[in-house]
Amino acid sequence: MRVLVLHSHPVEESFGAALHRQTIESLKAAGHEVDDCNLYAEGFDPVLSRHDRMIYHDYPMNTEAVKSYVERLQRAEALVIVTPVWNFGFPAILKGYFDRVWLPGVTFELVNGKVTSKLRHIRKLGAVMTYGADPFRAFIVGNPPKKIIKRMLRAMIKPFAPVVFLAQYDMNRSTEETRKRFLERVRREMERF
Numbered sequence: 001m002r003v004l005v006l007h008s009h010p011v012e013e014s015f016g017a018a019l020h021r022q023t024i025e026s027l028k029a030a031g032h033e034v035d036d037c038n039l040y041a042e043g044f045d046p047v048l049s050r051h052d053r054m055i056y057h058d059y060p061m062n063t064e065a066v067k068s069y070v071e072r073l074q075r076a077e078a079l080v081i082v083t084p085v086w087n088f089g090f091p092a093i094l095k096g097y098f099d100r101v102w103l104p105g106v107t108f109e110l111v112n113g114k115v116t117s118k119l120r121h122i123r124k125l126g127a128v129m130t131y132g133a134d135p136f137r138a139f140i141v142g143n144p145p146k147k148i149i150k151r152m153l154r155a156m157i158k159p160f161a162p163v164v165f166l167a168q169y170d171m172n173r174s175t176e177e178t179r180k181r182f183l184e185r186v187r188r189e190m191e192r193f
């Protein structure tokens with residue numbers, strides 16, 4: 001499959017960046033064609049401006065400022081997100097990617113006010129996430145990033161589309177051993193994605 005990988009970590013030496021490298025390597029080893037979209041490295045501008053908001057519904061004019069990102073999304077047959085969790089959501093650069101690229105006319109259409117997906121070309125969804133919090137604390141606050149992946153994005157692609165959700169919780173107390181084990185899990189899961 002052509003897999004679009006969205007990555008949002010600003011530090012090349014981080015564990016998040018290591019997970020990104022592992023994901024790319026394992027997807028390629030499995031024979032997938034990978035489009036590596038490293039949002040920080042590409043200097044993606046996440047700010048939806050006043051002008052962007054004024055033309056938000058005017059397809060295809062709304063795509064002009066982010067044309068290459070729209071084309072990359074439209075070519076994708078699968079999507080894998082590799083990101084840390086910040087303030088129980090996505091880092092701003094990744095949130096801004098969704099605000100600016102997942103536009104009316106691109107990912108959905110409003111038909112009589114009802115949302116209809118235009119993402120049927122995407123068949124599978126994956127996520128590799130790290131949390132500072134342990135699973136219980138994430139659960140108590142409702143684990144919003146997990147719901148965005150497993151409910152919102154999944155439903156936008158196709159109800160009950162296959163999803164691989166890999167999370168390393170409790171990063172604040174991680175050890176070399178726990179990090180190694182999670183990298184190994186990511187390798188295994190991405191090689192059979």
Ligand SMILES: Cc1cc2nc3c(=O)[nH]c(=O)nc-3n(C[C@H](O)[C@H](O)[C@H](O)COP(=O)(O)O)c2cc1C
Nearest residue numbers: 014015016017084085086087088130131132133171
């Ligand atoms: C700005 C910021 C906000 C964060 N907010 C949360 C949070 O709300 N919940 C959580 O579980 N971890 C939070 N963390 C911890 C990160 O998830 C954790 O540092 C990261 O997953 C570890 O991966 P890294 O070492 O590759 O950055 C936050 C970290 C930063 C820098």
